[in-house]
Amino acid sequence: MAVVEPTELLSLAVELVRKAAAGIAEQRAAAVTSIETKSSPTDPVTAADRAAEQLVVEGLAAARPGDLVLGEEGGFRPVGSEAAPDAVRWLLDPIDGTVNFVYGIPAYSVSLAAEVAGVVVAGVVRNVVTGEEWTAVRGEGAWRDGVRLRGSSETTLGGALVGTGFGYAPERRREQAEVLLRILPQIRDIRRIGSAALDLCAAAEGRVDAYFERGLNLWDRAAGGLIAEEAGLLVTGLRGEGPGEAMTLAAPPALHTLLDELLSPLHA
Ligand code: LIP
Numbered sequence: 001m002a003v004v005e006p007t008e009l010l011s012l013a014v015e016l017v018r019k020a021a022a023g024i025a026e027q028r029a030a031a032v033t034s035i036e037t038k039s040s041p042t043d044p045v046t047a048a049d050r051a052a053e054q055l056v057v058e059g060l061a062a063a064r065p066g067d068l069v070l071g072e073e074g075g076f077r078p079v080g081s082e083a084a085p086d087a088v089r090w091l092l093d094p095i096d097g098t099v100n101f102v103y104g105i106p107a108y109s110v111s112l113a114a115e116v117a118g119v120v121v122a123g124v125v126r127n128v129v130t131g132e133e134w135t136a137v138r139g140e141g142a143w144r145d146g147v148r149l150r151g152s153s154e155t156t157l158g159g160a161l162v163g164t165g166f167g168y169a170p171e172r173r174r175e176q177a178e179v180l181l182r183i184l185p186q187i188r189d190i191r192r193i194g195s196a197a198l199d200l201c202a203a204a205e206g207r208v209d210a211y212f213e214r215g216l217n218l219w220d221r222a223a224g225g226l227i228a229e230e231a232g233l234l235v236t237g238l239r240g241e242g243p244g245e246a247m248t249l250a251a252p253p254a255l256h257t258l259l260d261e262l263l264s265p266l267h268a
Pocket residue numbers: 072093095096097098099164165166167168194195196197213220
């Protein structure tokens with residue numbers, strides 16, 4: 001079994017994410033003229049989402065033909081004709097924050113992570129509009145444009161600025177609104193950025209003190225989750241569970257305990 005160097009995987013990911021981001025920026029004007037929908041009438045997908053995914057997958061196939069990819073638009077498959085026994089699995093969201101992309105709100109990103117033997121070992125998130133780029137290799141810290149990230153030092157709920165997000169299904173949104181009703185009086189304020197990958201990176205560098213969201217897919221949270229962990233945050237579900245569709249909670253240790261205690265009773 002060939003040894004995979006996470007730093008090499010990161011270099012490949014960064015190269016492809018930059019190309020994809022350039023293509024997305026170029027295509028925006030045209031892409032937003034024909035918008036299709038997926039899980040609900042408010043869950044958009046554009047030609048730019050698909051083109052970016054294809055560009056990254058073709059780049060992966062050229063560099064590592066035996067690998068696998070789980071992409072938001074194309075699902076799980078080999079990047080080439082067939083997967084090798086020691087395939088790396090790539091977790092790709094070609095445009096995270098597609099609603100922001102459609103509306104022209106400068107908060108949408110390309111997110112790509114590399115997973116080896118079930119563990120995410122490298123990840124990059126790039127804001128397509130600002131060009132900000134967050135990266136991490138497991139065990140080697142989290143970085144934004146050469147600056148090491150450490151997360152927030154906030155330790156009180158009342159002082160916590162918390163990021164969150166809402167699903168595309170009206171019933172899910174009603175439940176999420178009820179949770180907000182209960183927690184908003186107890187925290188500093190809420191921020192809804194609209195891209196889980198950017199939310200997790202914001203938490204990694206203390207632009208928010210913590211972030212939580214129910215309903216995330218692996219491609220939404222893989223790269224951002226590693227970046228937040230490498231900045232010293234805990235990235236989990238509730239009540240000791242791992243992060244997943246049920247809940248993703250990212251916070252520095254002290255705040256994490258308080259938010260877990262606050263959110264757990266609200267998510268039976
Ligand atoms: C989005 C997530 C966001 C969530 C949205 C949506 P998409 O992903 O990044 O956190 O609140 O509902 O799921 O659909 O833009 O890739």
